Structures are given as C-alpha cells and as structure tokens.
Amino acid sequence: MEVLQPVKEQKANRVINVLAIAIPVAVAVLLGIRQKVDLGNWTSYLPHINGVINSVTSVLLLLGLYFIKQKDIQAHKLTMLTAFTLGSLFLVSYVLYHLTNDSTPYGGQGWIRPVYYFLLISHIVLSVVVVWFVLRAVYFALSGQILKHKQTVKYAYPIWLYVSITGVIVYLMIKPYYLH
Template sequence: MNLTLEKNDRLAKWLIYSFSAVVFIAVTVLERITLDVDLGFNPHILAMVNAIINSIVSVLLIAGLITAKRGAYDAHRKIMMAAILLSVLFLLTYIAHHLFAGSTWYGDTDKNGIVSEAEKAAAGASRTIYFFILGTHILLAGVSLPFILFTAYRALTGENARHRKIAKITWPMWFYVAVTGPIVYLMISQYH
C-alpha cells in the first residue's frame, strides 16, 4: 500500500477545516431532523452497528500504536487507513440512525420523549455519569476530526516527524472517542 500525497499545506488546511465544518454542521442539523420512514427494520440497530464499529476502531488504534512502536510502518499505515475508513462508515451510520430513529433520552423509561422527575430520580447517579461520558465523547469527537485528518495528511505526505508529533495528541482523543462510543450505546440502549 503505497498511498502518498503531494504536499500542499494550504489546500490541505482548507479541505480539512472545510470538511470538519461540514461534518459538524451536518451532524448538528441532522440531529434535529427525524424522517418518518418505514425501513423494514428497527433503526436503532444502526446504533448497535455504530458501537461495533467504534469497538473495532478501538482495537485498530491499539494495533496501529503497537505496529508504529515496533517500526512496522506498512502494517501501521494499513491499520490506520482501515480505522479512518471505518470512522467514515461510522459517521454515515450515525447520521442515518439519528435521521430514522430520532433522539433517545436517558432515563425515559416510558419512551414518550420526556424524562419526568420520577424517571430522573429512578435513573439516579447513572444519569450524571452518562451525560459526563456523552458530553466528553461529543466534544472530543468534534475536536478530534481535524486532528485525525491532519495526522493522516502528515503521514501521507511523508512528514514523519510532524506526523508523530501530532499523533501524540490525536491518538488519545480518537481512542477515547472510540472507547466511549460503545459505553454510551450500552448505557442508552435500554431506553431505545
């Protein structure tokens, strides 16, 4: 796999920041839209698919880190490209899930879209834990996207020192997002 790019920092910055902004806007806007369409299956299955994808990305990130530390750079590149491609698939299924299933509210045991005081009390401290994990997950998901893209760009242009430097920031953020995604799913799925 000899995928390389010609170095063009100005174009790369414009593309990465534009793509990141479009993704942020699309996720934010589409989060508020629900399409009432019969898909022939429960659209919440897409949330489970997302959790599985994130779990696989977590494993790939660990494998990518190990292969980089061992100097197996060809394997590292393939693993990290697989993680990026799976993350794109995740983004598509995430948007589809929210478009077709709408939002689920933590603690909404009667599934009416309103979390009453009694439901909040029943959820207890787990509700606070859920919102902490969800909030940090969302924040780092948004922040990490341009970092992931810049890290990949530096690798694909052969700027290995710059790639390693930014990867030290990118990897922990991306890994946290990938690990907390399935945790969020496990916590919220009981309310689907």
Template structure:
C-alpha cells in the first residue's frame, strides 16, 4: 500500500476540520443552533477521517521524516510540534464528550467543556497544518 500521499491528505483534513470548527463557532455566536450542530458534526467527522488516515500512514510505513531546519526555526518547529502533540492526545476525548453533551442538549455542561475543547481542537487542527508545512514544504 502506497501511503506517501497521506501526510498531504492529513494536513488537508486538519485544515478543513479547522474551517468547520470556525463555522460552528460563528453559527453558535449567531444562535443558529442547527447550523452550529451540522458544522460541529462535520468537523468531528473530518477529524475522525484524519485520525484513520494518520494511523494508516504510521502503521504502514517505517519512514521517519526528520525536520531539516536549523537555528531558531528548529526551536519554533519543535515548540509547535510538542504543544500540538500533547493537546492532540486530549482532543479526541474532549471532542467526544463535548459532542455528546451538545447532542443531548445538555447545554450548561456542553458550554462548560466546549470552552476548553474548542480552542484546543482548533489549535491542534491549525498546528497540524503548520507542522506539515514546516516538515514537508520547507
């Protein structure tokens, strides 16, 4: 199985998930709950596709792409990568809890956890694209 295209696919999925997260935020601010719900379910679904693609890539390749940058950009890269990786470990669990609380219309609990989940999830989506660009396009 040729998985060489998957890093690009993964970055694209991360970027698209980020767009839907922002749209979901926009619609909830306008109190358009149904549109918010559709955007967040879409963001979650795209994030699940990302996770499947990411795991497929890493279980089917022994290739390790090393960052080639030197100096200050290397510090920037690893700072972003480490923060991205740590938060990415929590986001799936938080996203599931947040999604289910929203679907159950447990609004108070949904809002409480969404205040943490949304910025973390958006950060992970955006920095996923940044890490890809720094690793494969620099």
C-alpha cells in the first residue's frame, strides 16, 4: 500500500476536527427524526448485521494489535483499514435502521438493567469521542507519520476496542426484545 504524502498539518487537523464534530451531530439529528421512512421490512435485520459488524471489528482490532506486535506492518495496515471500513459501514447501517424503525426498549429487569444502561451510555459517549482519535490515527498512519500514529493509537485503540466490544454486548443484551 502506498503511503500518502503528508498535507499541511493545519488543514488535516481542520478536516479531522470538522468530521469528528459533524459525524456525531449528524447522527444525533438523524436519530432525532421521529417520522420514520418506510424502506421495507428488510431494515429490521440491520441490528443483527450491526452485531456481526461489531463482532468482526472487535476481532480485527485484536488481530491488528497482534500483527503490529509481530512487526507485520502490511497485515496490520490491511486489518486496521478493514476495521475502519467496517466501522464506517456500521455507522451507515445504524443510521439507516434508526431512520426506518423505532428504537427497541430494553426489557431486562433487576440488577441487569443498570448494567445494560451503563454499558449503553458508556458505549455511546465513547463512540462519539473515538471518532476524532481514529480519524487522526488513520491520517497519521497513511501520511507516514508513524510516531504521531503511535501516540494517537495509545488512546484510540483501547477506546475503539471498548466501543466495539460493548456494542456486541449491548446488542446481545437487547436482541431478545427485537420484534424480528
């Protein structure tokens, strides 16, 4: 894979900062739309697809760590870019589901209910935070700024892994309450 030529740091930071704000704001606005769009029953399967995407992303993140510890840069790069691509697909699928379907209420009772909401809220908050870190990590890697990439990944990786794994756990916890 060819390394991108570094662009002006200020311009790259501006683009990353705008995206890191625009993506969560756009998702929040789209999720706030109460009038649902009817695209057919197939959209009711999107949460299950999202569960698979998050599961695969979690595995890819762990493989990416393994490959970099083995000093297999090409495998690491391919694995991490695949995880990034899956994260982008997840985002599209998540928004599409919520534009077309009402949110599913969690039906669990007792001690598991606060556990579910703790995981859900921490997952949502950190999924907003991680966008900025992941965009920076990808930019630094693709522009050949490996030291800055490593410094960013120190924070991006554990947050991204947490968001990915808790996405799977939250999905498994709410899965029994989906209508389809």
